[in-house]
Amino acid sequence: MIFATYWxxxxxxxxxxxxxxxxxxxxxxxxxxxxxxxxxxxxxGAAGVLPIALLAVLVYFVGLTSNKAANTLGIVVCVGVxxxxxxxxxxxxxxxxxxxxxxxxxxxxxARHTLxxxxxxxxxxxxFEFVHYLVDRRRGTPAIRNPFHFTAFAIFFPTLxxxxxxxxxxxxxxxQRAIARVSPRDVMAGVIQLCFGFLKKLAADNLTLxxxxxxxxxxxLPLEGRWIFVTAVAFRILLDFxxxxxxxxxxxxxxxxxxxxxxxWPYLATNIRDFWHRWHISLSSWIRDYVYIPLGGNRHGNxxxxxxxxxxxxxxxxxxxxxxxxxxxxxxxxxxxxxxxAYRQIPLGIGAGVGRALxxxxxxxxxxxxxxxxxxWLLFFYPATQAWQMVKLLFVF
Amino acid sequence: xSQLSIRPxxxxxxxxxxxxxxxxxxxxxxxxxxxxxxxxxEVKPRSGQMFTAFLPKRFAAMTSGAxxxxxxxxxxxxxxxxxxxxxxSNASIEKAGEGQYRITPIRVLFSSSDGTSPDRNGRDYxxxxxxxxxxxxxxxxxxTASLAAWVxxxxxxxxxxxxxxxxxxxxxxxxxxTLMESLCDLLLPYPxxxxxxxxxxxxxIVGRRAAMTDVYHDRDRFFLKISPEGSVYPTLENLEAFxxxxxxxxxxxxxxxxxxxxxxVGQANAHLWTNLLQQxxxxxxxxxxxxxxxxxxxxxxxxxxxxxxxxxxxxIFVSDMTPYKAPGFLSFEKGTYSYPYDYVLWQAWVNGxxxxxxxxxxxLIDSLRxxxxxVRMHSQEQVIHAVxxxxxxxxxxxxxxxxxxxxTVYTPLDPDKAFYAxxxxxxxxxxxxxxxxxxxxxxWPHEYASLQKLFLNRVRPNANGSFxxxxxxxxxSASVQKLAPDPAMRARxxxxxxxxxxxxxxxxxxxxxxxxxxxxxxxxxxxxxxGFASIPLGLDYPVEDFSDxxxxxxxxxxxxxxxxxxxIRRMAQGEGWTHEKP
Numbered sequence: 001m002i003f004a005t006y007w008x009x010x011x012x013x014x015x016x017x018x019x020x021x022x023x024x025x026x027x028x029x030x031x032x033x034x035x036x037x038x039x040x041x042x043x044x045g046a047a048g049v050l051p052i053a054l055l056a057v058l059v060y061f062v063g064l065t066s067n068k069a070a071n072t073l074g075i076v077v078c079v080g081v082x083x084x085x086x087x088x089x090x091x092x093x094x095x096x097x098x099x100x101x102x103x104x105x106x107x108x109x110x111a112r113h114t115l116x117x118x119x120x121x122x123x124x125x126x127x128f129e130f131v132h133y134l135v136d137r138r139r140g141t142p143a144i145r146n147p148f149h150f151t152a153f154a155i156f157f158p159t160l161x162x163x164x165x166x167x168x169x170x171x172x173x174x175x176q177r178a179i180a181r182v183s184p185r186d187v188m189a190g191v192i193q194l195c196f197g198f199l200k201k202l203a204a205d206n207l208t209l210x211x212x213x214x215x216x217x218x219x220x221l222p223l224e225g226r227w228i229f230v231t232a233v234a235f236r237i238l239l240d241f242x243x244x245x246x247x248x249x250x251x252x253x254x255x256x257x258x259x260x261x262x263x264x265w266p267y268l269a270t271n272i273r274d275f276w277h278r279w280h281i282s283l284s285s286w287i288r289d290y291v292y293i294p295l296g297g298n299r300h301g302n303x304x305x306x307x308x309x310x311x312x313x314x315x316x317x318x319x320x321x322x323x324x325x326x327x328x329x330x331x332x333x334x335x336x337x338x339x340x341x342a343y344r345q346i347p348l349g350i351g352a353g354v355g356r357a358l359x360x361x362x363x364x365x366x367x368x369x370x371x372x373x374x375x376x377w378l379l380f381f382y383p384a385t386q387a388w389q390m391v392k393l394l395f396v397f
Numbered sequence: 398x399s400q401l402s403i404r405p406x407x408x409x410x411x412x413x414x415x416x417x418x419x420x421x422x423x424x425x426x427x428x429x430x431x432x433x434x435x436x437x438x439e440v441k442p443r444s445g446q447m448f449t450a451f452l453p454k455r456f457a458a459m460t461s462g463a464x465x466x467x468x469x470x471x472x473x474x475x476x477x478x479x480x481x482x483x484x485x486s487n488a489s490i491e492k493a494g495e496g497q498y499r500i501t502p503i504r505v506l507f508s509s510s511d512g513t514s515p516d517r518n519g520r521d522y523x524x525x526x527x528x529x530x531x532x533x534x535x536x537x538x539x540x541t542a543s544l545a546a547w548v549x550x551x552x553x554x555x556x557x558x559x560x561x562x563x564x565x566x567x568x569x570x571x572x573x574x575t576l577m578e579s580l581c582d583l584l585l586p587y588p589x590x591x592x593x594x595x596x597x598x599x600x601x602i603v604g605r606r607a608a609m610t611d612v613y614h615d616r617d618r619f620f621l622k623i624s625p626e627g628s629v630y631p632t633l634e635n636l637e638a639f640x641x642x643x644x645x646x647x648x649x650x651x652x653x654x655x656x657x658x659x660x661x662v663g664q665a666n667a668h669l670w671t672n673l674l675q676q677x678x679x680x681x682x683x684x685x686x687x688x689x690x691x692x693x694x695x696x697x698x699x700x701x702x703x704x705x706x707x708x709x710x711x712x713i714f715v716s717d718m719t720p721y722k723a724p725g726f727l728s729f730e731k732g733t734y735s736y737p738y739d740y741v742l743w744q745a746w747v748n749g750x751x752x753x754x755x756x757x758x759x760x761l762i763d764s765l766r767x768x769x770x771x772v773r774m775h776s777q778e779q780v781i782h783a784v785x786x787x788x789x790x791x792x793x794x795x796x797x798x799x800x801x802x803x804x805t806v807y808t809p810l811d812p813d814k815a816f817y818a819x820x821x822x823x824x825x826x827x828x829x830x831x832x833x834x835x836x837x838x839x840x841w842p843h844e845y846a847s848l849q850k851l852f853l854n855r856v857r858p859n860a861n862g863s864f865x866x867x868x869x870x871x872x873x874s875a876s877v878q879k880l881a882p883d884p885a886m887r888a889r890x891x892x893x894x895x896x897x898x899x900x901x902x903x904x905x906x907x908x909x910x911x912x913x914x915x916x917x918x919x920x921x922x923x924x925x926x927x928g929f930a931s932i933p934l935g936l937d938y939p940v941e942d943f944s945d946x947x948x949x950x951x952x953x954x955x956x957x958x959x960x961x962x963x964x965i966r967r968m969a970q971g972e973g974w975t976h977e978k979p
Contacts, residue, residue: 006781007774045770184586191589206807220454222433 001201002043002161003247011039012251019255020182028179029148032156032255039157044121051120055081056154059130063143063150074134082127085119090322122161124319126154128286133168135290144168149175158251162244164262164282171257178256190253193246200243207236219393226394233381234374238267241280267373270365272333272340275373287316302342309341310334320380325387329380336372437473437505437522440515446494446508447487448515452524457502460526471526473498475510479525500524597789604790607797608634611642615821617669618660618686622823625737626690628806629799629820632792633744636687636701641708644683649974650709651684651965654698655716658895660688661954663944666825668951673958678965681975689738694718694890695726695757695880696738700745702886703752711974713965717893718931719851720920721866723876726760727776740779747783752886756879837900844901844946852897852916853909864915866923874927887928889972891964894921896935898943932964 002008015035022028040049055078062074083091089111097104133153137143144150152175153168178186211232214221218229245262252259262281269275276284292312298305310331317330344355358365378387435456443449460468473480475496482489485497490508498507505524509515515522612635613623623629631639644650653659653671661669675684689697694716702714718724727739745751746761764776786792799805800820856864866873881887894917896902902910917933924931934957935942935949942953949957969975 006778006785010781010785043774045773048770187586188589191586202805206805209807217454217457220457222455 001244003244003251004198004201007042008039011035011042016254020187025179029152029175032175032179033148033151036152036155036157036160040121040155040160043161047116048120051081051085051123052126052154055126055130056151059134059154060144060147060150063133063137064145068138071134071138075131078127078130078134082123085115085123087318087322088115094324125160125163125165128165128283128319129153129168132165132286132290135294136169141169144172156252156257158248158257159259162248163280164245164248164259165286166259166282170260174256174258182256186256187254190250190255192250193253194250197243197246197248197250200239200246204236204240204243207232207239211236218390223394223396226390230374230378230390230394233377234267237377237380238263267370268366269369269373270362271369272337272372275369276333276337283316283319287312291315302345305341306338309338313337325379325381325383328384329376332376332379336376432525432527435524435526437507437524440522442514442516443491443506445491446512447491447506448508449504449506450522451504452500452502456524460502468500468502468526471500471524473500473505473507474521474523474525475515476520477523478510480507480510600791600794601789604792604794604797608632608790608793609638610797611638612797612800613639614642617666617672617825619689620660620825621662621690622808623800623820624689627808627820628804629796630737630740630792631796632786633700633704633741633748633750634790634793635796636697636741637704639687640685640701640705643685644709646708646710648683648709648711649681649969650705650712651678651682651715652687652698652701652705652712653684653715654687654689654692654701655694655718655893656688656692657690658688658717658948659715659893660686660690661949662690663948663950664954665951668954670949670954670957670961673954674962674965677958677962682965682969692738693722693724694892695724695742697741698890699880700742700751702881702890704745704748704750706752706886711969711972713889713891713968715891715893715961715965717895717934718920718924720894720916721855721868721873721923722920723873723880726757726880727764740782743776743779744783744786747780747787752883754879754882756882840946841901841904844897845904847946848897848901848905848913852913856912856916856919858912864912864919866919870923870926873923877924877927877929881929884928888930889968890929891961891968892921892924892929892931893934893961894918894924894931895947895949896933896938898946899938899940900943901946930964930968932960934960 015031018031019028022031040052044052058077059074062070065071089108092111093104093108095104096107133144144153149172153166153171156166156171156175159166211229214225214229218226221229242263249259249261260281264278264281266275266278269278292308295308295311296304297308311334313330313334314327315330316333317326317328320326320329344351346354375387375391378390381387382390435452437450437452440448440450460471469484472483480496480498482495482497483499485499487499487506490497490499490506494508494512496508496510498505505522507515507522509518509520613619613631616623616639619631621627623631640650640652651674653674659671661671664670669686671684671686675682678684687697687701698714698716702712705712726742743761746758751757761776764772765780767773767776782792802819803817804819805817855867857867859865868876878887881890896917897913902913905913914936917936921931921933935953938949938953938956942950942956944950966975
């Protein structure tokens with residue numbers, strides 16, 4: 001984890017000391033930008049900095065215009081960059097290779113030689129933020145005219161690597177307030193959240209070691225052992241991800257920059273929709289605002305709503321990584337959400353009856369949601385057939 | 398929320414407590430499923446009075462986590478009566494019998510209580526593993542479950558809300574962020590950071606004191622579970638203190654710092670070859686084993702040799718090497734020779750403890766500037782760590798705490814030990830079981846590939862019908878001499894070229910066998926030609942002297958000690974430190 005490296009420790013100690021000591025807002029902003037650039041260069045290298053730099057310049061200038069064609073082009077370029085770096089090999093080998101294996105193999109090989117071994121650092125995050133900016137500009141929100149503010153939005157180091165995905169309308173004013181004055185309360189809130197984040201990461205990393213040592217013998221575990229394993233998987237991802245978000249939000253808060261929370265006790269959700277209002281909030285709201293709603297949302301009847309949900313969640317799954325199990329996981333949640341939204345309409349009173357039962361017993365809804373989500377994690381982490389076997393073994397002595 | 402009435406809450410909590418006590422009484426009284434029983438079947442004789450049976454896979458899985466069922470609590474019953482002597486050694490079970498036994502994750506080795514044969518005496522043998530949950534945890538779990546059951550059965554969510562409101566007055570109106578702000582009211586930033594600084598100073602003082610302490614003084618070697626593979630990273634200071642704790646400057650120090658082979662993987666602590674080497678050499682010498690699995694000369698031995706050279710003017714350094722190998726100073730691939738031990742080299746470099754070696758320094762600086770971002774970042778991390786360690790001694794502090802007080806990293810390597818247990822409570826590895834013929838057959842393709850890569854492919858047939866090394870002597874010498882440019886230092890480094898188990902060599906054809914033997918013997922000559930001391934080891938050892946394809950067993954320890962001690966005496970005499978005959 002980047003935040004748990006010695007380089008970052010030394011970097012943060014120097015940066016925050018200077019940031020708090022300096023009083024001038026302009027100098028503070030310059031310090032923030034320099035630090036973010038140094039962070040990016042260290043962890044991404046020249047090959048990793050170039051795409052974000054070029055894309056940022058393009059998006060900044062496109063964002064200044066009101067030209068819809070330029071705006072569309074900017075969005076297409078951003079999505080194209082993400083698709084090329086992160087998904088081209090996957091798409092070629094799956095789609096082309098599925099139809100014409102030889103051609104697929106040749107193209108995959110070409111792509112491997114052309115593209116860097118790993119995509120640029122945080123490409124998924126900065127592309128999403130740029131797309132959000134351009135789409136909102138299309139809708140008429142004001143542009144970020146100040147290039148330094150835009151740069152801060154593009155390469156803000158606490159959220160650069162793993163989110164949360166920022167919204168510029170909230171972020172820019174927050175940065176402006178922070179560079180003007182850092183309140184001691186913000187610093188302490190940030191420190192506390194940072195500590196919580198690291199504690200969560202410690203727990204998550206231990207769970208990871210236990211899971212990795214146990215997973216090969218999953219089928220040999222006693223029944224309670226398998227349930228403990230699934231529980232561990234579920235808590236591992238929650239603690240890992242929310243811990244990382246806490247650290248990122250805490251670091252931002254230590255500068256006085258407010259980043260909205262990314263997790264809100266997701267395992268207390270009583271239905272799937274509630275879950276997605278609590279889990280990776282920045283991503284789920286992005287998918288809602290920039291995929292689901294533009295596709296039509298729920299404005300064109302149940303069938304379109306269902307389809308739009310499936311597309312949105314498939315993309316949500318694919319965003320996590322170029323692999324079919326992520327897509328399947330997304331579809332799984334898309335179907336689950338559709339059922340959750342529509343089950344009351346099941347005829348012959350069945351839907352209404354089930355709805356009444358769940359209204360009277362929220363704990364039942366909570367149990368169903370929890371099991372649905374936890375089984376979904378097996379699909380997220382393991383191949384589909386293996387995940388199915390693992391779920392079956394949860395009900396077999 | 399308006400005035401709360403406590404009475405309903407107390408009534409509900411009381412009901413939950415009553416349910417809890419009832420459930421607790423039932424479970425403890427009836428022992429419902431609180432232990433697991435595994436029948437022992439297909440018992441086979443092994444040797445002497447020792448019999449063996451393989452256990453089902455679920456047993457290993459069940460005891461592999463330290464969650465509920467621990468291997469060290471398992472016991473063997475003979476007709477429902479516990480046998481008296483668990484965790485006995487093989488020799489004891491074999492010779493004495495008397496119901497002695499040992500349970501491992503995959504098999505049980507045991508004897509009957511009266512000397513009869515367990516496979517014929519008609520008795521039932523069962524392994525019992527009790528559920529070990531601290532009563533407080535179990536009570537808390539049952540109480541929580543009871544309360545949840547109460548809430549579900551009577552649909553009493555109101556109870557949960559009232560409990561929360563009672564415990565956190567006004568909490569219904571608060572969100573999590575406000576709760577955070579309340580914590581901020583308690584912690585003022587300036588006193589907090591002053592406190593952090595004071596704590597940092599205090600930890601630095603304690604850490605620096607720990608750096609001068611021989612933390613691992615009660616150990617003979619850094620076995621797996623107190624090594625980087627077990628999440629323990631002894632610092633350069635720890636290693637130096639380990640040497641100082643055992644050897645005074647008046648001794649002739651024999652520092653053994655190689656891979657798992659000189660570490661003695663396959664040898665129980667009581668039969669460790671370096672302990673026998675000490676006996677062979679006598680009190681003028683002091684043998685210290687600082688080997689680590691997968692480590693080689695550049696990572697541990699050479700930095701330590703440099704760091705200790707002024708303190709120990711009479712020192713011989715022993716490592717192992719595969720034939721004709723000139724390892725680089727750094728390697729960044731997992732599973733290769735210096736990962737994950739290069740941090741010792743970096744610490745020595747930052748501390749200025751290393752002797753002059755232009756090739757090494759160039760390699761280190763190149764890695765800091767490497768165009769490969771992973772290499773560059775790893776090296777920079779190591780340097781920053783070494784600098785911070787020099788100032789704050791945080792790793793030394795953690796090593797002392799983790800060894801003596803508590804740990805916080807789960808280790809799959811010791812699943813029958815709670816992960817927070819201090820490492821000092823972990824016993825040295827038991828030797829692995831001798832390999833079965835089945836294992837040799839099963840692993841032969843893998844082992845053959847290894848033999849080819851490490852031995853056979855390093856020599857080629859020559860015109861005389863014999864073999865020659867692939868790399869000419871002068872080229873090889875120039876390459877391997879970069880490890881220690883000073884000839885005087887090279888003369889004090891003994892490289893052991895270790896053989897492989899005859900069980901595997903016997904499977905080679907006759908020509909390949911000659912090739913293998915040539916590779917081992919001739920590479921020792923090549924190292925000597927380069928100025929090192931070197932002997933082949935294990936070339937004529939029998940099968941019983943190996944515990945697996947490459948590691949020596951207890952039985953080999955005396956012979957290893959004898960062979961190596963002869964060479965060490967010769968080296969010491971050559972240096973003029975002794976006048977005895979080798």
